[in-house]
Amino acid sequence: MPDWVQPVVDYILTEGLPNTLRVAAVAVTGSAIVGLLFGTLLTIRFLPLRALLRLYIEVFRGLPILVTVFIVYFGLPTISPSLRFEALTATAIALILWGSAQVAEATRGAVQSIPREQHEAASALGFGWVGRHAFVILPQAVRRLLPPFVSLLANIIQNTTLAQVIGGLELLEAAERQNERLTAPPPIGLGEIHSFAIFGFVAAVFFVLSFPLTRLAAYLEKRLVV
Amino acid sequence: MKRIALLAGLAAVVAAVLVAPGPAQPTGKTTAATPAATPKLPPLPANIKERKRWIVGVKCDAPPFGYIDVRGQNAGFDVEIARWFSRYAFGRDTRVSFACAPTPAREPLLTTDRADLVISTFTYTADRDTRIDFSRAYYKATGRLLVKNDSPIQSLADLKGKRVATTSGSIYDRWMKKCFPDTSVTVTDSFTNALLAFNQGRADALMWDDTVLVGVAAADRSSKLTNDTFLALPYGIGIKQGNTALKRWVDSRLELMRKKDSFLQILKNNVPARFVNGFSKNILRPSNTFGYAPANAPSADTVCP
Amino acid sequence: MLVATYDLWGFVSENWQELLDGLIRTLKVSAFAIVGASAIGIVLGAARAHRVPVVSQFTAVYVEIIRNTPILVQIFMIFYGLPQLGVTLEPFTVAWISVMIWGGAFNSENFRAGFEAVPYRYREAALALGFGPRSTFLNVTFPIGTRIALPSSINTYISIVKNTSLMYVIGYSELTTTALNISNLTLETPEALTVLAIAYLALVWSLSWVIRLLESHLALPERS
Numbered sequence: 203m204p205d206w207v208q209p210v211v212d213y214i215l216t217e218g219l220p221n222t223l224r225v226a227a228v229a230v231t232g233s234a235i236v237g238l239l240f241g242t243l244l245t246i247r248f249l250p251l252r253a254l255l256r257l258y259i260e261v262f263r264g265l266p267i268l269v270t271v272f273i274v275y276f277g278l279p280t281i282s283p284s285l286r287f288e289a290l291t292a293t294a295i296a297l298i299l300w301g302s303a304q305v306a307e308a309t310r311g312a313v314q315s316i317p318r319e320q321h322e323a324a325s326a327l328g329f330g331w332v333g334r335h336a337f338v339i340l341p342q343a344v345r346r347l348l349p350p351f352v353s354l355l356a357n358i359i360q361n362t363t364l365a366q367v368i369g370g371l372e373l374l375e376a377a378e379r380q381n382e383r384l385t386a387p388p389p390i391g392l393g394e395i396h397s398f399a400i401f402g403f404v405a406a407v408f409f410v411l412s413f414p415l416t417r418l419a420a421y422l423e424k425r426l427v428v
Numbered sequence: 429m430k431r432i433a434l435l436a437g438l439a440a441v442v443a444a445v446l447v448a449p450g451p452a453q454p455t456g457k458t459t460a461a462t463p464a465a466t467p468k469l470p471p472l473p474a475n476i477k478e479r480k481r482w483i484v485g486v487k488c489d490a491p492p493f494g495y496i497d498v499r500g501q502n503a504g505f506d507v508e509i510a511r512w513f514s515r516y517a518f519g520r521d522t523r524v525s526f527a528c529a530p531t532p533a534r535e536p537l538l539t540t541d542r543a544d545l546v547i548s549t550f551t552y553t554a555d556r557d558t559r560i561d562f563s564r565a566y567y568k569a570t571g572r573l574l575v576k577n578d579s580p581i582q583s584l585a586d587l588k589g590k591r592v593a594t595t596s597g598s599i600y601d602r603w604m605k606k607c608f609p610d611t612s613v614t615v616t617d618s619f620t621n622a623l624l625a626f627n628q629g630r631a632d633a634l635m636w637d638d639t640v641l642v643g644v645a646a647a648d649r650s651s652k653l654t655n656d657t658f659l660a661l662p663y664g665i666g667i668k669q670g671n672t673a674l675k676r677w678v679d680s681r682l683e684l685m686r687k688k689d690s691f692l693q694i695l696k697n698n699v700p701a702r703f704v705n706g707f708s709k710n711i712l713r714p715s716n717t718f719g720y721a722p723a724n725a726p727s728a729d730t731v732c733p
Numbered sequence: 734m735l736v737a738t739y740d741l742w743g744f745v746s747e748n749w750q751e752l753l754d755g756l757i758r759t760l761k762v763s764a765f766a767i768v769g770a771s772a773i774g775i776v777l778g779a780a781r782a783h784r785v786p787v788v789s790q791f792t793a794v795y796v797e798i799i800r801n802t803p804i805l806v807q808i809f810m811i812f813y814g815l816p817q818l819g820v821t822l823e824p825f826t827v828a829w830i831s832v833m834i835w836g837g838a839f840n841s842e843n844f845r846a847g848f849e850a851v852p853y854r855y856r857e858a859a860l861a862l863g864f865g866p867r868s869t870f871l872n873v874t875f876p877i878g879t880r881i882a883l884p885s886s887i888n889t890y891i892s893i894v895k896n897t898s899l900m901y902v903i904g905y906s907e908l909t910t911t912a913l914n915i916s917n918l919t920l921e922t923p924e925a926l927t928v929l930a931i932a933y934l935a936l937v938w939s940l941s942w943v944i945r946l947l948e949s950h951l952a953l954p955e956r957s
Binding site for chain 2 (some may be wrong): 209212213216217276279283286289367368369371378379380381382383385386387388389390391393395397
């Protein structure tokens with residue numbers, strides 16, 4: 203292994219990888235919470251609420267995530283100085299906006315697929331709307347949501363690379379910085395371009411993170427259908 | 429005997445310094461504890477003094493000015509200037525925290541108080557001056573054009589109908605779009621990608637700072653620089669608008685570094701030895717001063733050859 | 734940047750030509766990529782559904798690699814990687830090929846599921862009537878399977894349109910790159926973002942609406 207490899211790999215894995223995982227964790231958690239809430243609220247027969255939520259979902263599913271990232275990072279600060287976020291935070295927020303729209307839509311589908319009898323039985327037992335959903339409907343819906351949810355996690359992990367476009371230090375950006383250094387002539391770098399090796403490595407790391415999740419999602423899908 | 433002579437000599441020097449008017453004394457902790465009677469250097473602004481730390485925005489992917497070195501630390505010409513400031517302010521060069529400032533983040537870092545200074549290949553333009561303040565000029569980069577040895581392009585005049593690679597949002601990007609409408613500009617998000625595009629034949633020429641291109645041309649036997657030099661635009665240190673105390677401090681220390689020829693050492697640390705001579709005109713030296721264009725002159729990136 | 738200096742009309746009227754060019758390029762890239770992704774999806778999906786040897790394994794590997802790596806890295810590899818192998822394509826070609834390769838992977842899964850979901854009794858009936866395997870596919874499995882796969886493949890096509898925005902990283906001047914390059918030079922970022930948001934939402938929503946109309950026409954009787 204050539205000398206230049208070790209420091210590059212070290213930097214990518216110790217500076218880039220933790221941030222990628224952090225952003226993904228925050229984004230997935232946020233998407234889950236907001237998405238489950240919105241998705242359940244979508245089933246309420248109150249038109250203004252449904253319309254508002256529907257608008258939210260269609261907007262954030264309709265925009266390319268890159269554009270959402272730019273809106274959060276560059277657009278929000280022009281509305282109010284307190285809305286200025288750092289690159290990684292802005293990416294996490296954009297991913298939550300997109301992810302929660304996906305989860306909300308999936309939740310709506312899952313909740314609506316629970317047979318009426320469950321609602322009726324729960325009411326008969328004395329549960330109110332909130333209790334019914336919290337203790338009877340949602341637990342069943344969540345089981346059906348598991349496969350798409352695991353896929354979403356894999357998706358979000360890969361979409362954290364969008365932070366690179368605004369300079370956030372995640373895996374891809376860490377790789378880019380090392381790449382720029384190597385291109386410069388000595389004493390700074392090597393004066394050689396090693397883009398493929400470096401980005402191939404990045405792809406491999408993402409593959410290792412993501413492949414188990416997509417396999418898990420496929421497995422859960424099969425188990426559900428049965 | 430020797431000791432007495434030394435003490436006498438020291439006393440003479442101190443006396444001479446006290447009496448003679450002239451350049452101000454450095455106020456770092458390393459000088460003798462005699463207050464200078466000559467004009468003091470501007471003091472460090474209180475908020476930075478309290479914090480005991482600088483927060484400086486630098487590039488993290490633009491060697492030789494700001495990049496991440498092999499140990500994962502910030503390094504580069506601009507980074508070393510920040511370390512010098514740390515020495516001047518706090519006596520040690522470790523009292524700096526660096527924030528990565530890619531091009532679109534440079535101004536916001538200042539306007540939102542996320543950084544005290546931005547030393548990030550920040551070219552002075554009158555337009556930018558309306559939103560932030562700049563220190564005096566500290567580096568003068570020149571634009572160069574890199575072509576393949578057998579290219580039909582011999583100078584800027586031959587660019588009609590050709591493709592030129594450069595980075596998105598740079599001075600070169602703007603200048604080409606304004607002054608060379610018949611030339612197609614291939615923009616990439618980083619210099620390495622622009623270089624790759626040029627190497628792979630996606631562009632006929634590469635336009636960038638001399639500081640980087642000279643090294644590339646030297647290392648690559650199949651390409652060379654044309655003789656054109658253009659857009660000799662100085663970099664300045666970005667400071668929040670209105671912070672005159674900080675600007676005075678920064679300008680005074682830059683002047684000090686110029687007089688002591690500190691920039692030459694910084695240049696030597698970041699540029700291959702054989703180019704140091706060639707670039708010595710780009711830095712502030714005792715015998716080399718430069719500034720910005722007069723305020724009412726049109727911005728250089730709008731002036732076409 | 735103050736909201737007070739927001740001037741949407743000014744931004745649009747000064748730059749509408751460039752923006753329109755960008756939009757047209759987005760549509761062109763999307764169109765080529767969608768057609769390509771359909772072809773890939775149908776062919777490879779059918780191969781996997783019918784367990785064609787070699788092709789099935791290749792498809793499985795292809796799908797897993799594309800699904801588990803970030804599309805940004807894929808675009809980069811295609812743009813800078815192919816020339817190392819001697820194939821230098823212009824940015825437009827790289828743009829639609831990279832999105833097609835991405836979309837084709839997902840689409841082959843969509844169509845595989847669609848073909849596999851065709852009730853076996855239909856195929857049995859066709860075989861009983863004397864159709865050979867190829868005719869069965871063309872006359873029975875394909876028409877029904879592609880309709881079953883319609884919703885998921887539509888989602889993939891819409892994602893393809895959205896992913897053309899990533900051509901920003903190879904500097905191909907589709908809509909997002911054009912708008913952002915303009916705003917880099919003129920610092921009218923809020924205006925540029927507004928234009929982008931409106932343009933993409935209009936594009937995606939109208940595509941969705943048209944396709945849902947088609948879907949209701951094409952839906953299978955027992956599923957409508």
